[in-house]
Amino acid sequence: MLAAMVLTAGLGLAASPVAQAAQSPAAAQAAKAPAVVCTVNDNGVNFRGGPGTNYPVLGTVNRGQKLNARGQQDEWVMGDLWGGRTGVWIHVAYLDC
Structure with missing residues (x-):
């Protein structure tokens, strides 16, 4: 699963819904653009x-x-x-x- 996320991230593609669900709330917050x-x-x-x-x-x-x-x-x-x-x-x- 992790390898799939790294490969798609390197190509500029969005991670799959399963991969997104695996992110912690802190990681999701950090991924947002700064205010x-x-x-x-x-x-x-x-x-x-x-x-x-x-x-x-x-x-x-x-x-x-x-x-x-x-x-x-x-x-x-x-x-x-x-x-x-x-x-x-x-x-x-x-x-x-």
Whole structure:
């Protein structure tokens, strides 16, 4: 089984479902692409409940705050604040990603 996984991995092919099921949860997590980390570049930056100024302000963050980006819609990035709220939206002008 291991030899089959090595051969298919070397060819750029996906492992069989049986081989994927044999992976540990830690190995599966490590195989995922790393999160994009953004840093807030100004003080008093609003984070919102949706991708636009028509959504409510949920709070503010300051320069240096980190955000794990999970998506983007137009000029708005959605992500999880380090040590804070999750699923918040911040305008790209206030982020260095």
